[in-house]
Amino acid sequence: MEETQNKILNRREFINAFMGTSILASLGLFFSYFLRFLFPPIRHKRYRKLYVTQTKDIPSGKSLKVKDLKGQSINIVNTGKEFIALSTKCSHLGCNVIWKDREKKFFCPCHDGYFDAEGNVLSGPPPKSLSSYEVEVVNESIFIHVDEVNLGNA
Ligand code: FES
Secondary structure, three states: OHHHHHHHHHHHHHHHHHHHHHHHHHHHHHHHHHHHHHOOOOOOOOEEEEEEEEHHHOOOOOEEEEEOOOOOEEEEEEOOOOEEEEEOEOOOOOOEOEEEOOOOEEEEOOOOEEEEOOOOEEEOOOOOOOOEEEEEEEOOEEEEEEEHHHHOOO
16 A cells, blocks of 8 residues: 555656656746847858959949859949949849940839949939949959858858
8 A cells, every 4th residue: 555655656756857847948948039039149241252353354334244153143333433243133123224334324124213333223213222242352353242141051
């Protein structure tokens, strides 16, 4: 009789200990997610430097269209003062913008949107500037910095 009661007590103790441990583990997991929600980890953007071309290949006032590693088109413009890299996707509905040499502007044929050489909206429906990329010129070589997230390597 006493032995049976001991077994029952042991079983109860085991179940209580198991439930206590489970509740503590659940609370610990909950608080760790809650803390992550309150203080999300800081992720620094990582860029990859891509070689584009030589400076002599883009005369002043001209543009060169290149593709990044993911196949997205980028316009490199020589404004005469600097090189600027801009996405070819219009900020309105994503049509491809075209560089107009004579006017030194980007034109979006879908809804007659215009952007200046730095990608700022001049007229039309686009709500914001063209996305830009950082450009670096080293020893006459042009490089652009592409966000690694856009390359799918993050
Ligand atoms: S998509 Fe470019 S102006 Fe509408």
